[in-house]
Amino acid sequence: MIPPPPSADARIFQAVLDRMPNPVGQIETTALENELAAAFGTAHAVTVSSGTAALHTALIACGIGSGDEVLLPAATVMMTVAAVTEAEARPVFVDTTPDGEMDLADLRAKVTPRARAVLPVHLHGRCGGIGELVELAQRHDLTLVEDACQAQGSLYRGRPAGTFGDVGCFSLKDGKIYSAGEGGYLLTGDSVIAERAAAYRTHWAVGASGTPAGSRLGRNYRLPELSARLARHHLSTFAGALARRRAQAALLTEAVGDLPGLAVITPSAEEEHNGYSSLWRIDMAEPRAFSLRLADAGVPNSVGTFGLCAASVHPACRYLDPAPCPVAENTIDRLLAVVLSSGDTETDLRARARIIQREARTWMAQTT
Known part of the structure; x- marks a missing residue:
């Protein structure tokens, strides 16, 4: 028997519309970030406008940029590749094993002095092998950014996908199990990464870890308040x-x-x-x-x-x-x-x- 689909209450839209004149403008977003961090057991959550924006923002917040190489599985979607190239880094595609996991031998062979990060993609919610990948990333001093956009709710050894790396990235697009129509978020235990991500998503209008407001360029990757309120409702269901x-x-x-x-x-x-x-x-x-x-x-x-x-x-x-x-x-x-x-x-x-x-x-x- 399939459980019934969660129902969306139209009153949530009116509730957030009533708050829109507030000049702070971050009531729902801030609440959602706190609830996401609590739900996943992480220190920080940062909301953004899409899953691709989450990946791009994560790479920037981790200091990945021009001339750097990012190792990612060839078994991926183009949105992940686009996030790497948007960060001006070079994607290096790694072969997979027959069961779909990243081939660690091929990955090790492709680690060069320019390699800065590894970006596993939990395609169709599969996250096997992430434990071994964490060990390899640590051994080679590689930042680990998880693309968990399709893996909300997947567990590995009892731990949620997207919480193994330095950053985990998620999508809130329609069609995802947890959705707000559009949007995304990233999870991290590192306060510096969280600060940089929050600054980058809003044109660096706020400062972050020694980089004052306005000292760097960023993007408009903000999640709208209405989407945040819908995401809060759907998180509860x-x-x-x-x-x-x-x-x-x-x-x-x-x-x-x-x-x-x-x-x-x-x-x-x-x-x-x-x-x-x-x-x-x-x-x-x-x-x-x-x-x-x-x-x-x-x-x-x-x-x-x-x-x-x-x-x-x-x-x-x-x-x-x-x-x-x-x-x-x-x-x-x-x-x-x-x-x-x-x-x-x-x-x-x-x-x-x-x-x-x-x-x-x-x-x-x-x-x-």
């Missing part, structure tokens, strides 16, 4: 939203069942997955074409609907002259990550499962 998403993902996986050509991707024993997407490995010919076929048939998925591919072969990254990452490229090509939303009902998911079953059987018959 997050446990229910998380339970619903996990139930949705489990139901879809169970409804599809044991199907030739599709192998369920399960999290490691140390992970507690948030159910961001139901995940399979496609063991059929022309897997990307199959994902596109499913998208056309009404099953939204990362590859077929949104064109997900490894960054090492993405057209937008050609100018970076990336080294091949063959395992990541093959893993993404064979990935079926079905997109879920809070509004998906049991009827919707069972109908989607029937489409997957029908199209998989048809595909197997046509390609073998």
